[in-house]
Amino acid sequence: MTARTLAEKVWDRHVVRRAAGEPDLIYIDLHLVHEVTSPQAFEGLRIAKRTVRRPDLTLATMDHNVPTTAATPADEISLKQMEAMARNAREFGVRLFPMGAPEQGIVHVISPQLGLTEPGMTIVCGDSHTSTHGAFGAIAFGIGTSDVEHVLATQTLWADRPGTMAVTVEGALPRGVWAKDVILGIIGRIGVNGGVGSVIEYRGSAIRSLSMEGRMTVCNMSIEAGARAGMIAPDDTTFAYVEKRQHAPKGAEWQRALDEWRALPSDDGARFDREVRIDASELRPYVSWGTNPSQTVTIDGHVPDPDSLEPSQREAAGRALRYMDLRAGTPIRDITIDTVFLGSCTNARIEDLRVASDVVRGRKVRSGVRALVVPGSMLVKAQAEREGLDRVFRDAGFEWRDAGCSMCLGMNPDILGPGERCASTSNRNFEGRQGPGGRTHLVSPAVAAATAIAGHFALPEDLS
């Protein structure tokens, strides 16, 4: 039999129908739903008098426009959207974790926590960061609302088998380099369209050394390289994370599942359409300076001069610097910030909060800086509180919020004002992403925490 990649194995296992001149019809093992991209899909079902084929494989939550503190209630339109989610879940028999539920949280944080995300599955959601779940060796990708409706009605999707790409990061990660830096380093090298049309498989000893939380951070931002999805082969780290979670297989089923999962990694000799190799020792803590996630520089660096870049990138870089109000040549550490956001489906898991809390313990947020910690789920929040992390953050001057997408995107009360500058652990530094006119710099939780204390971009070891 021909050697196959991880992605090919998972894909082939899910083909319901394959015929010449058609894309594959693939089966979806888990459909995650949230309030923002689903109302029009449910409405479509209602109009066509269709039902949800597999409510048992569908999970809904509210995350994008929920407020994260009682001090800033949701606006009327957001409330209407949340009400629509609740009504649709009721009417179509879909399990929902609404605001206030102990399991509520960002869709890509809660599913792995509940053991619903497992190796070898196909997972979709009307959200581009669905790529997160690839960390478990699942094929997981974002879809538009019409396809949400399609999956609700049929539990399948029409899709062309994606191309394959291997990104191998070999070696030990230098001290202070986290999963966020790994993926920013990768995107900086392959570009925002470096993965278009492909599933990226992240490989190599540096990737294998990451925790599941770290792997999720890496896969989460695959879409920022334009990839269809990102994946990491399941191994003992994966199995240890999944085992004993609420929806994980139990007893004899666990053994059966393990046998299948152990056969998933890419075969020796499997061929990828494209391969990129990166030496882990070259990676550093990164800070984005521009308005797309490939526009990054190491924290020891300077804001680049557009004229020093490749001709094709100069105009966009110049426009980005004008939007970001940055001058070429400015040392990154000299850039002061107004806000620090620690949250999002990229970096709001327990490990992220532990790393950040270690940095801020016993210190104070720089006067005048607004600093928010928004746990990725209410379960993460509860766990952090059991570990006393909330006290560490509060004592340092951080706001300690409820779970939600929060300031990652400007559609709930947590937004940047025009011209405000933010060190953010989120995934997108697009113009206006965190609020109209807001300026986003993407960083790891460690750098975000140190930056909150210093008031300008900093590493933990810069703090006195």
Added chain:
Amino acid sequence: MNAVRRVTGRALPLDRANVDTDQIIPAHWLKRVERTGYGAGLFEAWRRDPSFVMNDPRYAGASILIAGANFGSGSSREHAVWALVETGFRAVIAPRLADIFRANCLKSGLVPVEIEAGAVAKLLRLVESDPRAEITVDVERRVVEAPGLHASFELEDHARTRLLEGLDDIAVTLAHANEITKYESTRATWLPSLRD
């Protein structure tokens, strides 16, 4: 979805690469529960700049958008396509469209056209120098035609058929319901279920 055979009309030249869907329709517009009402949000932030090309009256009524590579990157929001369609766009031409955006285009009859960068540059120059120039996107023959330009583009047979016939994907799929049921009987028993 309405069937689309060909699109002929004037074009809006948006000579920028990596235009993400947050620019096409900012997030606060996504609070709506309807499929309509997004036109006013199209490029909302950029439209505040009087020099933004969409504010140039010579391009009013354009039905084709010409853009740089990786148009529609980022968020999966189909609202980006709805906003373009509501504003009157029927085709988007770029050297490369982001994957999810392209898939979303096909659901609303917005013809996704990927042609090589040189041809896109030529179209941009043509339309910039003559805003009245007419461009035709022919779905049936899979070609773009403009004065001095003839370029074929790739469009999978099934996508072409769906555009030409305005087919509802779900109806097509439900015709294969037996195959779906058969597949379901082969699924591993350990797979998670919300019923557990």
